[in-house]
Amino acid sequence: MSAAPHFNKIALIGFGLIGGSIARAAREQGLAGEIVTTARSARTRARVAELGIVDRVVETNVEAVKDADLVILCIPVGACGPVAQEIAAHLKPGAIVSDVGSVKGAIVRDMAPHLPEGVHFVPAHPVAGTEHSGPDSGFAELFINRWCILTPPAGVDPGAIERLRAFWTALGARVEIMTPDHHDLVLAITSHLPHLIAYTIVGTADELAQVTSSEVIKFSAGGFRDFTRIAASDPTMWRDVFLANKDAVLEMLGTFNEDLSKLTRAIRRNDGEALFEHFTRTRAIRRGIVEIGQDSAAPDFGRPHAHLGKKA
Amino acid sequence: MSAAPHFNKIALIGFGLIGGSIARAAREQGLAGEIVTTARSARTRARVAELGIVDRVVETNVEAVKDADLVILCIPVGACGPVAQEIAAHLKPGAIVSDVGSVKGAIVRDMAPHLPEGVHFVPAHPVAGTEHSGPDSGFAELFINRWCILTPPAGVDPGAIERLRAFWTALGARVEIMTPDHHDLVLAITSHLPHLIAYTIVGTADELAQVTSSEVIKFSAGGFRDFTRIAASDPTMWRDVFLANKDAVLEMLGTFNEDLSKLTRAIRRNDGEALFEHFTRTRAIRRGIVEIGQDSAAPDFGRPHAHLGKKA
Numbered sequence: 001m002s003a004a005p006h007f008n009k010i011a012l013i014g015f016g017l018i019g020g021s022i023a024r025a026a027r028e029q030g031l032a033g034e035i036v037t038t039a040r041s042a043r044t045r046a047r048v049a050e051l052g053i054v055d056r057v058v059e060t061n062v063e064a065v066k067d068a069d070l071v072i073l074c075i076p077v078g079a080c081g082p083v084a085q086e087i088a089a090h091l092k093p094g095a096i097v098s099d100v101g102s103v104k105g106a107i108v109r110d111m112a113p114h115l116p117e118g119v120h121f122v123p124a125h126p127v128a129g130t131e132h133s134g135p136d137s138g139f140a141e142l143f144i145n146r147w148c149i150l151t152p153p154a155g156v157d158p159g160a161i162e163r164l165r166a167f168w169t170a171l172g173a174r175v176e177i178m179t180p181d182h183h184d185l186v187l188a189i190t191s192h193l194p195h196l197i198a199y200t201i202v203g204t205a206d207e208l209a210q211v212t213s214s215e216v217i218k219f220s221a222g223g224f225r226d227f228t229r230i231a232a233s234d235p236t237m238w239r240d241v242f243l244a245n246k247d248a249v250l251e252m253l254g255t256f257n258e259d260l261s262k263l264t265r266a267i268r269r270n271d272g273e274a275l276f277e278h279f280t281r282t283r284a285i286r287r288g289i290v291e292i293g294q295d296s297a298a299p300d301f302g303r304p305h306a307h308l309g310k311k312a
Numbered sequence: 313m314s315a316a317p318h319f320n321k322i323a324l325i326g327f328g329l330i331g332g333s334i335a336r337a338a339r340e341q342g343l344a345g346e347i348v349t350t351a352r353s354a355r356t357r358a359r360v361a362e363l364g365i366v367d368r369v370v371e372t373n374v375e376a377v378k379d380a381d382l383v384i385l386c387i388p389v390g391a392c393g394p395v396a397q398e399i400a401a402h403l404k405p406g407a408i409v410s411d412v413g414s415v416k417g418a419i420v421r422d423m424a425p426h427l428p429e430g431v432h433f434v435p436a437h438p439v440a441g442t443e444h445s446g447p448d449s450g451f452a453e454l455f456i457n458r459w460c461i462l463t464p465p466a467g468v469d470p471g472a473i474e475r476l477r478a479f480w481t482a483l484g485a486r487v488e489i490m491t492p493d494h495h496d497l498v499l500a501i502t503s504h505l506p507h508l509i510a511y512t513i514v515g516t517a518d519e520l521a522q523v524t525s526s527e528v529i530k531f532s533a534g535g536f537r538d539f540t541r542i543a544a545s546d547p548t549m550w551r552d553v554f555l556a557n558k559d560a561v562l563e564m565l566g567t568f569n570e571d572l573s574k575l576t577r578a579i580r581r582n583d584g585e586a587l588f589e590h591f592t593r594t595r596a597i598r599r600g601i602v603e604i605g606q607d608s609a610a611p612d613f614g615r616p617h618a619h620l621g622k623k624a
Contacts, residue, residue: 025620028620029620102534127531127533127534128533128534129533129534130611130612131598131611131612132611137611139617140620141617141618141619141620142617144617144618144619144620145618146533147530147531147533149531171620172618172620176530185522185523186523186527186528186531187531187534189516189517189520189523189528189536190517190523190527190528190531190532190534190535190536191531191534191535191536192535193513194513194534194535194536194538194539195535196572196575196579197509197513197572198535198538199575199590199591199594200568200571200572200575201505201506201509201568201571202594202597202598203571203575203590203593203594204501204505204564204567204568204571205501205502205597206593206594206596206597207567207571208501208564208567210497211497211498211501211502213597213600214600215498215502216498216501216502216597217597217600217601217604217606218459218488218604218606219439219459219461219498219499219502219503220502220601220606220607221439221440221441221458221459221606221607222414222439222441222499222502222503222506223502223503223504223506223507223510223542224501224502224503224506225601225606225607226506226510226538226539226541226542227506227538228594228597228598228601228607229538229598229607229612229613230535230538231591231594231595231597231598232594232595232598232599233591235587235588235591235592235595236588238587238591239584239587239588239591240584242579242587243579243582243584243587246579246580246582249579250576250579250580252516252520253572253576255516255519255520256512256513256516257572259512259513259515259516259519260508260509260512260565260569263508263511263512263515264562264565267508267554267555267558267561267562268558268562270555270558272551272552272555275547275550275551275554275555276547276548276551278511278515279511279543279545279547279550279551280547281515281518282511282514282515282518282540282543282544283543283544283547284518285514285517285518285525285528285529285540285543286443286514286540286541286543286544287544288525288526288529289529289532289537289540292529292530294529294530294532294533294537295532295533295537295540295541295615296615296616298616299442299443299444299449300442300443300541300613301538301541301612301613301614301615302613302614302615302616303607303608303613303614304608304610304614305451305453305454305456306453306456306457306484307453307456308337308340308341308452308453308456308483308484
């Protein structure tokens, strides 16, 4: 869409899975003169320095954002408001300020009031991730073919939006623009509710009286293990997501509960036809996801299989 | 545990994902003098013949089981009773009769009354699979390091149980013996409830008024796509599972609903501490599953990632 942009200095506040992946990809693609990062703990900062991916690791957010053309907050949603307040007075005029939070309404509400005139605020959410977290978990390919959703408030400079779009495009992502409210509804069903349900069932399995945890773990290949992956995601990040997108999550949960009651009733009444009809319909969605390249067509997500020596 | 067994003739009733995988693995391991199979539709039989994996594809179940030392029903749970009745009079004395059904109580109830004296009935359930089905979907490695649960009724010849254990071990599986009732409880939580929940949420997402299906598909990488895989499983098989394991599924569903209400309440009350505590606990289960080799340690199940050309 646009040529790859170049920023003299990019500041990444936070160096977890997303911050670390942005750093790796931006460096590989040569998008910055300098990439500076910081993290809350001294231990993480030391590890990041050791990894040698960024140009500088500094101690404070204020120092990190100094003279930066692009500042991206790569921290849990609940921490974004306070950090915006902290860095506000130190931002370079004309800088683009963005984030990577999985909730956008709360980000706009919490960050916008602190940001000074002359700074371009373009919230973003790359819909990509793994169950791993921490400075070692990132990789440059994370965003390839994944969507990055921008939710710029009304009145933001179109040039700044285009530069951020070009940045994400250069990282391999496809960019879409929507309102924060619509983003939060879409993500409530495509990400937040799935995580809530996964966290729930893994907790349920862990506490059963009739089946031991070790049985649950042993026989997990029948479906359960799929849920444990997203239920292993970062607890702080997800606590913040549910608190920040409460209304949309509760709304989707209401619909989910109705549908679960409907299927439960079909089981209770031995209504095989209703079950069959439902189970047939859901196959189409999977096909759609595989067709547009949002998941692998390989069976079982392409999980590796061992081999047995041939006897015959 | 035991040396790999050899059967003069193995009959596989049904050639879907499981039947086809048994055939491929048993052939590779040289476990049978002859493997004969059949399938309900002429089209599947023609395709199986074309694949050339088995020695013979026959038209009827009666013909398939004639002189077979090992007969395995690889068909939906609901079809096992009628097929047991159909083949009963044609089984070779001393033959082992087994199945691969995901429910065991109903299998014992439906099959045992039809089987003649002198035939060894050892129900089995290999806890392995993918979301694909049909004659082309099987592969020889499917059972490696997966558990196969045997639920022999009281009084079954221990020699027959050992032979079937050795057969599954030769296919790469680890074998465990339990009662049908306990099996059905374990699988209700590790497999049946996860499928029910996945089928539910995929259906919910498909019918929302506020978010289009095409948005759900596009932004599915935030977690939702994981659920679509198991919600793409064979509808006939799963209809039968829920009808046949109704009591255990409803029991687990009751506990799940209580736990979901608890987390919902925490969200509604902004109880971040309760959420954080729960999300931290569920990580341990994932670690256990990865540690005993029941899932991949690679991020995102090891899904493949594309590469961008390097610019710098």
